[in-house]
Amino acid sequence: MTTKYDVLIIGAGMSGMAAGIRLAMFGKTVCIAEMHSLPGGLNSFYQRGSRKFDVGLHALTNFVKKGTKGHPLSKILKQLRIRYDSLQLKEQKSSKVQFRDLEINFSNDIELLISQVAKNFPEEVDGFLELIKNINIHKDLLPSKDFKSARQFVGQYIKNKMLEDMIFYPILFYGSSTEHDLDVNSFIILFQSVYLEGFSRPMGGVRTIIDILLDKFNALGGELRYRHKVEKIVTKNSKVQGALLNNGEMIEADYVISSIGYPETMSLVESQQVTTPAVGRISPIETIFIFDKKPAQCDIDSTIIYYSNQDRYNYQKPTTAIDETSTSICLPNNFSDCEYDEGVIRLTSLANFDLWDSFKSTEYKAQKQKVVEHSLETLKAVMPSLNGELKFQDVFTPKTIKRFTGHMAGAVYGSPDKLPDGLTGIENLLLCGTDQGLIGIVGTLLSGITISNMHILTRDWKG
Ligand SMILES: Cc1cc2nc3c(=O)[nH]c(=O)nc-3n(C[C@H](O)[C@H](O)[C@H](O)COP(=O)(O)OP(=O)(O)OC[C@H]3O[C@@H](n4cnc5c(N)ncnc54)[C@H](O)[C@@H]3O)c2cc1C
Structure with a gap:
């Protein structure tokens, strides 16, 4: 036929x-x-x-307020003829990048991040402001075919490698198909979408x-x-x-x-x-926990926490099943409003597709359980005040991603x-x-x- x-x-x-x-x-x-x-x-x-x-x-x-014109979100809504209000967007409270005990907070207002850089890395704040000025010059940038290092670009403005990694973490994590670095155009597009525009969640x-x-x-x-x-x-x-x-x-x-x-x-x-x-080599593993308490009931207010237990961020395919040095923790309850009446916590780490693909059924289950235990340990380290009772847990692996999306090697960023x-x-x-x-x-x-x-x-x- x-x-x-x-x-x-x-x-x-x-x-x-x-x-x-x-x-x-x-x-x-x-x-x-x-x-x-x-x-x-x-x-x-x-x-x-x-x-x-x-x-x-x-x-x-790419969050923007209703009526803001000329940004990616408003352009999409115009091109697809979707009403802004129909998305019922709820803004993040604030998020943070945390390396061991040092953290920098950011929200949908760039001034918070600037003040955090000034507080924690005072010698870098002028360079950071200059970086933002240079990123703001660019409008409607498209990805480039020829790779130019974003690390080199940012290195002109930021000298402290730990701060550089802190800035790169959410950007790499939300969009780089290459390890450690990404193309400068993609960096600028993502910097605008993460730090200058910001995060929201549609109700539902x-x-x-x-x-x-x-x-x-x-x-x-x-x-x-x-x-x-x-x-x-x-x-x-x-x-x-x-x-x-x-x-x-x-x-x-x-x-x-x-x-x-x-x-x-x-x-x-x-x-x-x-x-x-x-x-691509980048694939994640995600653990989802449901607790009987919402994070705010345990004095946890961040929306997303990008955590590393080292002074640097390793954005690369791990040689072990899961990268145990960094995890991003998403707390959907901590958008300005959320329909969940329980506490939902999602932990995402980089993982090794080849190892997950090689595990036979019993080993696969045992490895998933190890990931749950590691995730609970991470929560204890990052949010010691979390004290709810665990009601539900689930894990999806790079293998699940491949099975459900067809992406070779479970490569989310292609x-x-x-x-x-x-x-x-x-x-x-x-x-x-x-x-x-x-x-x-x-x-x-x-x-x-x-x-x-x-x-x-x-x-x-x-x-
Ligand atoms: C764990 C995780 C967290 C993420 N977090 C965020 C986030 O917080 N914010 C954000 O903006 N983005 C996030 N993303 C990324 C975002 O989901 C993707 O960038 C985006 O959805 C990709 O869309 P796409 O249309 O390019 O491809 P895909 O979503 O991959 O769509 C391709 C479709 O093609 C189908 N398909 C494959 N092969 C065939 C075939 N042979 N025949 C027919 N159909 C086929 C697949 O089933 C799939 O439905 C996340 C992704 C993951 C996995």
């Missing part, structure tokens, strides 16, 4: 859904093929009993965003097919024809946009001449080889999402919009 659409999108993650909405809005016939029974991809949700959990959402970056979590996207896409007549895995991207004379699904159906399309990752996409192309992009223009080298096969180089929920939504606007809608867009 063959079906024909203007555009076939592979994957119903954030970028695939944004691309689908944008294209359907301008009259294109669009089909999204999603291998799972749920949308959201890396940013999804699940339920255990009556408890609902987010998978990929620590915080929505990631489901709120996904429901809005799904309603939009359906109302515009788009077709989303769950449990339809693309097995092969079919080409003829170096031009894409369509894709073959796991049910044997061939979908023909004028364009195929893939959101599943660069190496993952190229591995589906049947051709001798495709490139073989590198597979390949270090990015395609900023989305062009794969095969005519009419485009790439959007993580491996275009825009990361996170806001970044990947923007990616789906940008790729559709640049390569498909501008060609015959009468609007």
